[in-house]
Amino acid sequence: MTTEVRSLREFKMPDVGEGLTEAEILSWYVKPGDTVTDGQVVCEVETAKAAVELPIPFNGVVEQLFFPEGATVDVGTVIISVAVAGEAAAPAAVPTPAPAAEAPADEAEPERREVLVGYGPRTGGSQRRARRTTTTKTVTASKPAPAAPAAPVAPAPAAPAPVAEVPFGERPLAKPPVRKLAKDLGIDLRAVTPTGPDGVITREDVHAHAAAQAAPAAPAVEVAEVAAVEVPVSAPAAGDVRVPIKGVRKATAQAMVASAFTAPHVTEFVQVDVTRTMKFVRRLKESGELGRDVRVSPLLLVAKALLTAIKRHPEINAQWDEAAQEIVIKGQVNLGIAAATPRGLIVPNIKDAGSRTLSGLAVALGELVETARQGKTSPADMQGGTVTITNVGVFGVDTGTPILNPGEAAILAFGAVRELPWVHKGKVVPRQVTTLALSFDHRLVDGELGSKVLADVAALLEHPKRLITWG
Known part of the structure; x- marks a missing residue:
């Protein structure tokens, strides 16, 4: 009786367009455990120029998806690993971004990346601008004097709604326009309660969830002593919708x-x-x-x-x-x-x-x-x-x-x-x-x-x- 030995093959984010260094994963079409064949489309990504479907270049069984939908990934970074028939098993590699510094002259040439869509292979690491993040200030209120009256404290922002537990790789049921709407509004579809047939999320479900998030929270009771209250530097006004520029x-x-x-x-x-x-x-x-x-x-x-x-x-x-x-x-x-x-x-x-x-x-x-x-x-x-x-x-x-x-x-x-x-x-x-x-x-x-x-x-x-x- 022979036992089939499998090894892991890694598929990296290819150069999907001239001069591009990163792409956003829009949709995964496979999940861990799925069987894939050479040329099968496994995901759709969006670059600064267009949306492109990426085919896998080998046969096997999906072992791991390294990034969720909505993640922006540098060109050359591993996005999926597939178990294929091989001589020896190899551990899955953790994806790491390409180094910014140039390799010494006496080292081997950088690996030539496979290019499935676009204008040709690119060598060398990609450089990526640092992302702008929302900063917060920590304000600590000192204990007031015994004779002084307690000062009212502004209510803290309402905690975000809990996200339903959905196994990674499984997607909530929704049509592409509804997914686009949720993405524009910054809403995780896993947190939306579906009302459509067979558990499908509708546009009305997304709007209802957005309205619930925008509703003002109940006023907090006054307290005399507060420690480490985090206040955003630029809090959005009620009803504002922020759309990422990308x-x-x-x-x-x-x-x-x-x-x-x-x-x-x-x-x-x-x-x-x-x-x-x-x-x-x-x-x-x-x-x-x-x-x-x-x-x-x-x-x-x-x-x-x-x-x-x-x-x-x-x-x-x-x-x-x-x-x-x-x-x-x-x-x-x-x-x-x-x-x-x-x-x-x-x-x-x-x-x-x-x-x-x-x-x-x-x-x-x-x-x-x-x-x-x-x-x-x-x-x-x-x-x-x-x-x-x-x-x-x-x-x-x-x-x-x-x-x-x-x-x-x-x-x-x-x-x-x-x-x-x-x-x-x-x-x-x-x-x-x-x-x-x-x-x-x-x-x-x-x-x-x-x-x-x-x-x-x-x-x-x-x-x-x-x-x-x-x-």
């Missing part, structure tokens, strides 16, 4: 600040009669000539108009190279589309969009939007953009002054389409009108070039047949 939202904020204070922005505006464009969109929808399953929208024709204008004025599809002191005119247009997602604003782009037909552009645009809505946009899809469109009109906004996506020379804002009085063929009649706003980097684009591009986009949307003759 992941996509943090990266977006940093990028926008850097862009706003690095590139000198200029924004130009123009109102356009898009009545013919709206009729053209309806005709394409009804005829199905771009494909029965292809989604056709005004944004599609705005994108095609911008790409046609760039073809006529390629100098606007450029990048500023500070190190080389050069302007780099890009050979292809990677068209970014700003998309609002539950994790924040992201800007995936359509590679080489300028070479696509109207039908091909419609297919690519539909896939981009659907992937973004599902939260499955990969880091690669958000790299290398050269120009961007932001559709603020879907929110009923007329226009704005958009901030450039870092590294790009121009961004076009497409406002709401409204029926307005307009002079058409010498008469004031109701027409479909929108407002376009083009922001550009004044280091790369002067007023003449920016005006020509914006004027071309306007002319193409006013007379969409020119998309064929100009393109």
